[in-house]
Ligand code: C2E
Ligand code: CA
């Protein structure tokens with residue numbers, strides 16, 4: 079049975095707990111990489127209507143040597159407090175691109191990998207070269223990589239960071255605006271950032287069936303995105319009913335436990351093998367009629 083650390087910042091500094099000073103934490107992340115304590119899981123995304131696989135999101139996991147799993151909600155914010163985020167971010171990108179290049183070599187085309195990029199990674203003046211270097215090294219075409227940035231990361235940027243995003247976009251890497259609706263998106267700036275899709279945060283998706291306001295928000299975000307020629311991804315889709323609502327609102331892509339939990343590399347291979355036989359639509363359960371307005 080795996081132990082999981084609660085979703086609070088670790089403060090103790092025992093032999094197996096990540097160090098809290100910045101230099102210490104950088105060393106701890108380096109060690110974790112050497113000892114293969116870090117891994118990625120991949121959560122599939124699919125077309126809301128056809129259920130066709132459209133990609134995977136890479137999510138980081140840290141397993142301490144005693145078996146405790148540290149969730150990314152704990153170690154990513156710790157890394158973001160200092161330089162460790164650059165090490166972690168580079169490891170994540172390389173591991174995700176290596177995996178996606180493997181899918182491509184196995185003949186699975188049109189299945190890009192999405193990687194979460196922390197706002198702090200945009201402070202790194204070497205970021206663009208690092209990302210392009212990793213693509214070259216792993217043999218992954220730029221079109222098969224998406225970078226997910228939160229609203230804060232996308233909008234509170236220096237001119238250099240904005241330039242970096244434009245260069246990445248210019249190289250053919252697509253950007254997704256993550257956790258949409260939870261930050262402070264300005265509709266005016268939305269037109270000026272180089273994103274191709276908005277990802278609606280799971281809090282709205284999960285509230286949507288019970289709460290008319292949440293439903294109205296999801297419907298409005300889809301309409302807004304489409305008016306701006308952006309695709310829309312709904313995250314945290316857990317039920318057939320939520321999928322039905324997303325179909326009614328013409329959302330493009332879904333991700334969530336309804337389709338699949340995040341999968342290990344072996345789990346991805348099984349998932350892909352099953353999919354090549356059946357593009358399996360799960361039976362939809364009994365459903366209510368989604369509220370629509372306008
Ligand atoms: P996120 O980018 O919003 O990722 C979605 C989170 O929702 C993931 O949690 C995923 O496992 C979870 N999830 C997916 N489907 C469902 C569902 O149907 N129901 C529910 N309740 N949850 C679902 P996870 O893996 O714990 O990641 C948490 C956050 O940590 C991510 O949120 C992301 O912000 C961050 N993160 C994860 N990996 C990385 C990484 O490599 N780099 C950076 N910078 N951040 C990361
Ligand atoms: Ca994400």
Ligand code: CA
Nearest residue numbers: 257279280313
């Ligand atoms: Ca989210």
